[in-house]
Amino acid sequence: MARDTTDQTPLSSVSELSAYLEKGPRPKEQFRIGTEHEKFAFFRQDNSPVPYFGEASISALLKGMEARLGWEPIMDGGNIIGLAEHSGMGAISIEPGGQFELSGAPLENIHQTCHESNQHLAVLREIAEPMGIRFLGIGGSPKWSLAETPRMPKSRYEIMTRYMPKVGSHGLDMMYRTCTIQVNLDFSSEADMARKIRVSMKLQPLATALFASSPFTEGKPNGLLSWRGEIWRDTDNRRSGLLPFVFDADFGFADYVEWALDVPMYFVVRDGRYHDCTHITFRQFMAGALKGEITAWEPTMGDWTNHLSTLFPDVRLKRFLEMRGADGGPWRRICALPAFWVGLLYDDAALDAAERFTADWTVADVSALRDAVPAQGLRAEIKGASLIDISREVVGISKTGLKSRNYVNDEGVDESVFLNPLDEILAKKTTLAEDMLALYNGRWNGSVEPVFEEYQY
Template identity: 70%
Template sequence: MARDTTDSQPVSGMDELASYLAAGCKPREQWRIGTEHEKFPFYVDGNAPVPYGGEHGIRSILEGMQQKLGWDPIMDAGRIIGLVEPTGQGAISLEPGGQFELSGAPLETIHQTCREGNAHLSQVREIAEPLGIRFLGLGGSPKWSLAETPIMPKSRYEIMTRYMPKVGTKGLDMMYRTCTIQVNLDFESEADMRRKMQVSLKLQPLATALFANSPFTDGRPNGLQSWRGDIWRDTDNQRSGMLEFCFSSDFGFADYAEWALDVPMYFVIRDGHYHDMTHVTFRQFMAGAARKEISDGMPTMGDWANHLSTLFPDVRLKRFLEMRGADGGPWRRICALPAFWVGLLYDATALDAAEAFTADWSYAEVQAMRDAVPEQGIATPFRNTTLREIAREVLAISRDGLKRRAKLNRDGYDETTFLNTLNEVVARGTTSAEEMLSAYHTRWGGSIEPVFLEYAY
């Protein structure tokens, strides 16, 4: 999320909370594609992490980008922590350890998404390279310890940093040492949301496997293909995971709102100040439990919107659906992730096929797959086959969906070309993580340093 909202409309009751989600329903012709990607900044000299301050720090990159783009600064306690396009069509933000994120504009085609990503990477290189800074496209920080990782001056992150060790063993790694590619997609009705939520939850472990790209920690192989995927298994299980209730045949907006009500909050914002609210759930907040912390003591719709943005299931429901399973990766992956999901979910025939293909997958089976994927990748067993074979079927459905969309670029190519990098994973039978590990043990000579050359944007 690029910036926290301060909508001051009071919350009048439970129905309003579910209605907030339902307000995301859009007719098909208004569906858009919003792609986000994160990357690790590093100094070329020594492959060292980049702090916020200083002449050659992240603040300088943000100031340079502001000057170049003319975007509005996002401020927190007097410090620039991001940028937003003046009409709200895209934003740049910082993750806790300095991961630099583009939250893209809502676009109609993957061709536009790819052009947006390429333009952003070109712009940020133009600003960062004179400072001796480049960016790394991996799902997990490969070299720096938590202690070596910089801390960005964002108020919400101070609250999260204190809270994370109380609710899981890997929350600080999630915050400071992971990167993702994410796509946000629309729905037209509650029934459409339900179908897309269920199909994408069932297939999210497959996305984690196909995009597995975080095999190193602290300068060494970590025994995993998606360290990032493993981190999410014990970050904060009250607000993360597969959400079994979403598998229900009558799942709807009210069910998600009911679940969200009982998840502990992170903060509320009043007069620009972040108040720590980790000791209460939103339901308790509605019952008046925050009267000591804030003067009015009662929630607003802005508080609800912010709370929804601090929930971290593998597929997150806001006024759109967020696909959250993929590791960050090379630039081709920035186009491949939205292509994968748009092909499956934005074509009616493809959604029917994906729903039929996964119809009898149980929550327990999907959870077992999700638990195995960080270590085993596309070799993960499922019933009498593997995720590699599942991927063949699912990619064929996605490819056919993209063909039927028939969104052509200026050269007459449709969006199926963006799946090529995933087709290569299946054809090879090895993930990006396994390719990196092979290089580490052979031509890299057991050194992590070449990753900063070969996987830099």
């Protein structure tokens, strides 16, 4: 997220929190696709991480992109921490360890998404190449320890860094040593939101398996295919993972609000200053818990929207839905991930088919699958069926949905072409993580250094 919001509208009741989400639905013809992707910045000379400060640095990249794009700089304590396109149609931000992120504009189809990503990477390369910087597209930092990983001067990250070790064993790894590809998608009504979040919550472990690309940690295999997936199993379980109540037939906006109210906060922003609020929940905040601690202690709508951005379930609800289960990966996967979910969720017949296919998957079933996937990948099973077989069915549903949408490019090719990387995985029955492990044990001669050359953007 590039910028924390500062909406000063006062809050006085819980109903206002639900009312905020209730403004999310939009007509189907206005559905859009917002794709986010992160990548690790490294120096090509020695594959070392890129610091924030210096002539060749994360801050220098941001300033170079500012000059090239003309986007508005986002500042924190005098430091540039991101860029915002002036009309609000996209942003660039940095994650805690310097992971460089594009939050794409809301676009109509995957052809546009791919063009946007390609253009972003091309401009970024122009800025980065003279500095000797390149970018790695996989899900987990393959070489650097936490101590070796730089830290970005962003106030919310300072609060999170202090808090994470108190609530889980992998929170700092999540912050500093992982990358993801995500897609943000719309819904037309509360009922449509509930269907989509239920189906996508069930299928998120499948996305983790298909996009697994984090088999190395600190220079050697970590015994997993998606280290990032394993990290999310114990990061901060009060705000992440599966949400069992989503599986209820009557789930709605108010249920999500009730859950979010009882999750500890990270911060509030007052006059540009971040105040640590990890000792209270949003419900306590609404009841006046900060009175006497800060001057402007009354909650605002900006506080609520910021709080929603600090919740990390596998599918996150704002005024849209965020698919959060996939590792980062090479360029083709930046297109494949949104294509997978758009095909499933934006075509009515495909959504019906996906809903029927997963109808008998219980919370316990999905939880067990989520636990198994980081190590087993597509060999994991649910209800006695392997994810290889399930993937063929689900990717097939997605492909049908994309063909039905019938968004074609100038050559007459529809969006289903962007599922080709997933078709290749299913044909080989191996994930990208397994391909990398085979290379490590083969021509890479037990070294992770070649990953920086072979999987860079």
